[in-house]
Amino acid sequence: xxxxxxxxxxxxxxxxxxxxxxxxxxxxxxxxxxxxxxxxxxxxxxxxxxxxxxxxxxxxxxxxxxxxxxxxxxxxxxxxxxxxxxxxxxxxxxxxxxxxxxxxxxxxxxxxxx
Amino acid sequence: xxxxxxxxxxxxxxxxxxxxxxxxxxxxxxxxxxxxxxxxxxxxxxxxxxxxxxxxxxxxxxxxxxxxxxxxxxxxxxxxxxxxxxxxxxxxxxxxxxxxxxxxxxxxxxx
Numbered sequence: 134x135x136x137x138x139x140x141x142x143x144x145x146x147x148x149x150x151x152x153x154x155x156x157x158x159x160x161x162x163x164x165x166x167x168x169x170x171x172x173x174x175x176x177x178x179x180x181x182x183x184x185x186x187x188x189x190x191x192x193x194x195x196x197x198x199x200x201x202x203x204x205x206x207x208x209x210x211x212x213x214x215x216x217x218x219x220x221x222x223x224x225x226x227x228x229x230x231x232x233x234x235x236x237x238x239x240x241x242x243x244x245x246x247x
Numbered sequence: 248x249x250x251x252x253x254x255x256x257x258x259x260x261x262x263x264x265x266x267x268x269x270x271x272x273x274x275x276x277x278x279x280x281x282x283x284x285x286x287x288x289x290x291x292x293x294x295x296x297x298x299x300x301x302x303x304x305x306x307x308x309x310x311x312x313x314x315x316x317x318x319x320x321x322x323x324x325x326x327x328x329x330x331x332x333x334x335x336x337x338x339x340x341x342x343x344x345x346x347x348x349x350x351x352x353x354x355x356x357x358x
Contacts, residue, residue, distance in 0.1 A: 175348030233279030
């Protein structure tokens with residue numbers, strides 16, 4: 134079946150602009166995660182959704198970052214007033230349910246803030 | 248705070264030369280330890296989940312083992328297509344579902 138998909142694959146934006154990154158999880162997966170990966174580092178957890186609600190947003194770096202999952206499927210990560218330090222690959226993962234189960238990752242969106 | 252340390256940072260082997268990658272971790276209570284493979288420009292690809300000390304899992308040329316403080320990924324007779332970055336991650340028992348990753352081991356298998 135289809136894996137996790139993310140759009141766009143690449144996004145270049147100017148400092149101060151607003152961006153939205155989209156994630157389509159594997160069909161039927163109730164748990165959805167966002168991570169951020171900088172060059173040479175492992176992924177860093179941002180936020181976890183169980184169904185439509187954000188069950189854990191402790192990894193969001195500040196209030197410029199926000200994510201939604203209104204129908205319990207597709208999720209959008211929103212970044213306001215982008216800064217050059219936000220440049221990274223943003224990864225989405227989904228799992229059948231929350232807990233110690235394998236998370237399947239999408240290909241990521243490479244965000245570059247100029 | 249959960250911590251995951253992987254070593255070595257990089258490893259270059261000849262085809263057929265077996266070796267092991269190390270993942271040391273500190274968590275309040277381990278719910279699961281995960282191994283992923285990541286190719287350049289792609290998302291991490293799931294390999295294994297280990298839940299308790301003494302557990303082992305195998306897949307082709309890879310075997311993952313777990314103790315109370317560390318995990319090893321053993322690679323037997325590797326091939327050039329095994330070249331990738333191998334990531335280790337933990338999920339703790341404190342209720343957080345997000346994974347804490349190490350920086351990874353960049354493995355190169357030379358023909």
